[in-house]
Amino acid sequence: MSDPRNTYTSLIAAIKEISLLASAGSVLHWDEETHMPPKGAEHRGDQVSLIARLTHEQFTSPKIGQMLAEIEQSDLVKDREGDVATNVRELRRTYDRATKLPASLVEEMSKTAVMAHHAWIDARKKSDYATFKPHLAKTLYLKHQEANCIDPHKPIYDVMLDEYEPAETTANLNRVFQSLREPLVDLVGKIASSSKKAPVQILEQKYPAAAQEALAIEASKQIGFDYDAGRLDISVHPFCTDLGPHDIRMTTRYDESYFGDAFFGVLHESGHALYEQGLPHEHWGTPLGSAISLGIHESQSRMWENLVGRSRAFWEFFYPKTQEVFAHQLADVTLEQWHFAINDVRPSFIRTESDEATYNLHILLRFEMEQAMLSGEVSVDDVPAAWNEKMKNYFGLTPPDDAKGCLQDVHWSHGSIGYFPTYTLGNLYAAQFFDQARKDVPDLERSFTRGNFKPLLDWLRDRIHRHGKRYTATELVKRVTGRKLSAEPLLDHLRRNARDLYDVS
Ligand code: ZN
Secondary structure, three states: OOOHHHHHHHHHHHHHHHHHHHHHHHHHHHHHHHOOOHHHHHHHHHHHHHHHHHHHHHHOOHHHHHHHHHHHOOHHHOOOOOHHHHHHHHHHHHHHHHHHOOHHHHHHHHHHHHHHHHHHHHHHHHOOHHHHHHHHHHHHHHHHHHHHHHOOOOOHHHHHHHHHOOOOOHHHHHHHHHHHHHHHHHHHHHHHOOOOOOOHHHOOOOOOHHHHHHHHHHHHHHHOOOHHHEEEEEOOOOOEEEEEOOEEEEEEOOOOOOOOHHHHHHHHHHHHHHHHHHOOHHHOOOHHHOOOOHHHHHHHHHHHHHHHOOOHHHHHHHHHHHHHHOOOOOOOOOHHHHHHHOOOOOOOOOHHHOOOOOHHHHHHHHHHHHHHHHHOOOOHHHHHHHHHHHHHHHHOOOOOOHHHOOOOOOHHHHOOOOOOHHHHHHHHHHHHHHHHHHHHOOOHHHHHHOOOOHHHHHHHHHHOHHHOOOOOHHHHHHHHHOOOOOOHHHHHHHHHHHHHHHOOO
């Protein structure tokens, strides 16, 4: 019998090598989204799928399973929160998910996703749900097969969630989301009928892209993004990707007739990037050097975008600079008007264009739809009607067509079911963490007014970033804030804004 310590060393070496190969794939993907000419697409597709196949083969090899089993039976994993136990626990979870699916099912799922995605593009363009319907039906059928292979004893939606939000349960989400739903519908309704309206026309002027970019870069530097260990580029769909321990890439896009999407988009991606830059580099490529979950990742981006980036304190520092850059556009605009404009709340059809408050209602709707579609409570025939009914209940709006309704998001066409809740989890975690940071760090927001964001970043590094995947999201929130996830901190934050800006109590 070999020494389990040697086995662990070999396991980590193998995993780091797989991550190294996968990160070469990330470089190719980043280039594809930012710089690659259209005619490079076919060859790039071959490159990316070769790397995906090689990493999958290496990771699912029986050798990895044998090493995991040997270490699991040893004393090395005794300390549940120790380095070895953390890496082994998380590698076991992903190894099991990857090996339990038969190759034939994986192949059918990826073929279905390609076809469904093409059909969805077409369906959305024509606003014709019938074009997408058979593909959605096939996707849901395959999701049942998938869940059955991974864990037939768990509720199906728990298995779906586990891919994006490890250890999260449908029951826990229902608990938190239910306590968010009614108060939020009520608050959004009151805001919509308030006589005060945000002066959004301030944002709807000409804002040249180069100046927007310079300002966004300045803001991201100010909050702590290290441009010697990262870049900002342009892509159609903004994202942030980790190419290695000292190389984090962010992207954005500029709309010259609107200030907002790019600036807050860059703060958002900076939040993701600061998390990546704060993970322990010595553990790069292993679970200890990786983000906990999509929800925790999103909590970092939403915190910098919304709780910091839309705060009065942030703009007390940053508005004079903004006014200097856009002297003509903002000559007669006060800080108060600016702050109100960037915190506009109004019910709308499209999730990706919605504000900080109504965004969560878009997510609750999808979370409920996904469960109902998987259980058969809503048949694929009834998806548009069920969607529209929820829109009416939550927003008081009826989509004019399915392109502005159930066809608007790409996720289901990729087979991503269980992904949406991570966005609202991100908002909830962000508010609860921020609430705690305020208690732990004296004068936190006063430091923002002086352009000093280091106290918050240091707090995030210490409480969240440096732990990698040591704790699950549920454990982390209890450790950091002393209680389980609650809807109250987010509701408090949204109510404060509603009171200050819309006179809504
Ligand atoms: Zn994000």
